[in-house]
Amino acid sequence: MARIAGNLACWGLLACACFCTWGCHAGRARSEPVLVFDQVPLPGPSGAGATGVLRGHVRGARAGQHVVLYALSGTTWWIQPLTIRPLTEIAADGSWSNATHLGTRYAALLVNPGFVPAHQMETLPAENQEYAAVATVAPSGGPAPVQHLRFSNYDWDIREIGSDRNGSPHNYDLANASVDARGALHLHITRTPSGWACAEVALGRSLGYGTYVFSVGDVARMDPAAVLSFFTWDAMGTDQDRREMAAVVSQWGSPRGSNAQYIVQPFYRPANTYRYVAPAGALTFMLRWDPSKTTFTTVRGSGPAGRRTTIAEHAFTSDVPTPRTESVHINLCTFDYTPAPQQQATEVVVQRFQFLP
Structure with a gap:
């Protein structure tokens, strides 16, 4: 009888141990996120x-x-x-x-x-x-509609999601990009309860080698911390520094010295940035993209080429990207790494965009 009781006790201890072991495993399974x-x-x-x-x-x-x-x-x-x-x-x-x-x-x-x-x-x-x-x-349903506008006979996507343009996070508002009755593109930086909202439009396809022409109204009234950029960008691939080439106008928060620059990436190489002074009044920025070089030119006015005065011109022969899935972007946003950040709403009018193969 004692032997039976002892066996029962052993089985009881074994069952308890098994139950405790199972309970530990079950608790661990339930705790997995x-x-x-x-x-x-x-x-x-x-x-x-x-x-x-x-x-x-x-x-x-x-x-x-x-x-x-x-x-x-x-x-x-x-x-x-x-x-x-x-x-x-x-x-x-x-x-x-x-x-x-x-x-x-x-x-x-x-x-x-x-x-x-x-x-x-x-x-x-x-x-x-x-x-x-x-x-x-995997999402269900048909493709989501993309907000776009028609400018200079091209369809442009309007940016809505944030970006890290100019090195810091920014918000965007669909209402900050619009086209008026004359066909000019209006870009705005506006104040919102959560801070400044920027504007950006982008072509939905690659144009490749050729000449990109942007005719702009007076940029002298921009806030000193506002940044206007015309650039190429490859959202699909990170090779060749996203194929970024840019013409930029900004005082970077300090109204002294040069207020415009041409860039090919990577920007930290000294030979990949060219700075100059862009005057007040209407200007036209041109980017000529060839297989062996990238040439930027800025001229005064927006009329026929024969009546224009050249303000600046520079050719880059290194780090010239090759076309792939890049597209043209026009961005108006703030520069935040300055003791004098954005103080007032800003508007820029882009009168015309043209592409010449």
């Missing part, structure tokens, strides 16, 4: 005007963790919403939300404190010590 999408935008191509909002929640997140969002465009996953804003905060109730460029699929990754995510990936990672949870979703 889970990412869930609650709101997903429509599918669409990436671009300045293609925007949406991703919302969701996470169960089991630890203190200090963040969500990292990606949108799939082509075969590449791009971080959202900005490279300088790569982390999405998790609220106390576990919810999260952020803006995103549109894509064909979306991904959310739960990362630990101090983690620095990649700006782009060809393949999403598996769950591991760096990525506590990974979730993807």
Whole structure:
């Protein structure tokens, strides 16, 4: 009888141990974090005007963790919403939300404190010590409509999502870009409750080699911290420094010295920046893009070429990109790294854009 009691006691201890072991594993399984999408935008191509909002929640997140969002465009996953804003905060109730460029699929990754995510990936990672949870979703429905305007016989996408132009994050307003009855493009920097809102338009396709012509009204009335840029940009690829070439007008917050410059990337190479003084009055900026060089020219006025006076001209023969999926952008925004930041609303009128193959 004692032997039976002893056996029963042993079986009881064994069952208790098994139950405790199972309970530990079950508790550990239940503590594994889970990412869930609650709101997903429509599918669409990436671009300045293609925007949406991703919302969701996470169960089991630890203190200090963040969500990292990606949108799939082509075969590449791009971080959202900005490279300088790569982390999405998790609220106390576990919810999260952020803006995103549109894509064909979306991904959310739960990362630990101090983690620095990649700006782009060809393949999403598996769950591991760096990525506590990974979730993807395919949006349903037809492509989202892109806000655009017609200017100089071209269709331009209007930027709505934020950007890090001029080295700091900026917000945009669709209403800050419009075309008047005469066909001129009006760009504005306006004050909002959350700060300054900028303006940008972009062509939806590549034009490649040729001459790009931008005729602009008087830029002398711009706020000293406002920046007007005409540039090429490849949103689909990061090779060749995104194929950026730019003509820029700004006093960078200090009304002294040069107020205009030509740039090919990377800008930090001394030979890739040329500065000069742009005078008051109407001006025309031209970019001639050839396989072996990029030539910028600024002339006074916006009339026929024979009546123009050349203000500045410079040719770059190194770091000249090759065409791929770049497009033309016109941007009016603020420069924030100055002791004298933006003080007043600013408007610039672009009278005409022309492309000559």
